[in-house]
Amino acid sequence: MITVYHNPRCKKSREGLELVKNSGKEYQVREYLKEPLSExxxxxxxxxxxxxxxxxxxxxxxxxxxxYKNKDLSDKELITVMVENPKLIERPIVETSNTAVVGRPSSNIEDIL
Structure with missing residues (x-):
């Protein structure tokens, strides 16, 4: 199953979702701003x-x-920052059972479909 971490307000995210839809493969959409990821x-x-x-x-x-720009944050702290502020997460992310890509450029998505 493919998961698309999606922000419908983002043009690149909409383009990435369209690629996944057109692939004919089974997928699910997670609007991560409405349903944030856990750490x-x-x-x-x-x-x-x-x-x-x-x-x-x-x-x-x-x-x-x-x-956050000028703070020296650990990886764990950066993850916490993204969980608390999901708008900071690059998009779209397309995930399969064993890999994931950021869909910038969208050809990254094509590479895993």
Whole structure:
């Protein structure tokens, strides 16, 4: 089963979801702003992405710049920040049972479908 971590207000996220829909494969959508990931779930996604937490943070977001930009945060603290502020999570994320990609560029999604 494919999971798309989706923000419907984001053009790139909508494009990524459309790619998954058009693949004909079974998928589910999780609007992570409405249903935030737990720290454990986000940790598993990061493992599948092979990312450090900072690689998944949208560092140009106002909330990041105003509250976290100049702080020296551990990976665990960064995960907590993303769980508490899901808007900071890069999108879309497409996850399969054994891997995940960030859909920027959207060709990343095509690579795992």
């Amino acid at each position: 454990e779930e986000l940790g598993k996604v990061l493992e599948k992405l092979s990312f450090y937490p900072m690689q998944l943070i949208r560092s140009n977001e106002k909330i990041w710049k105003e509250n």
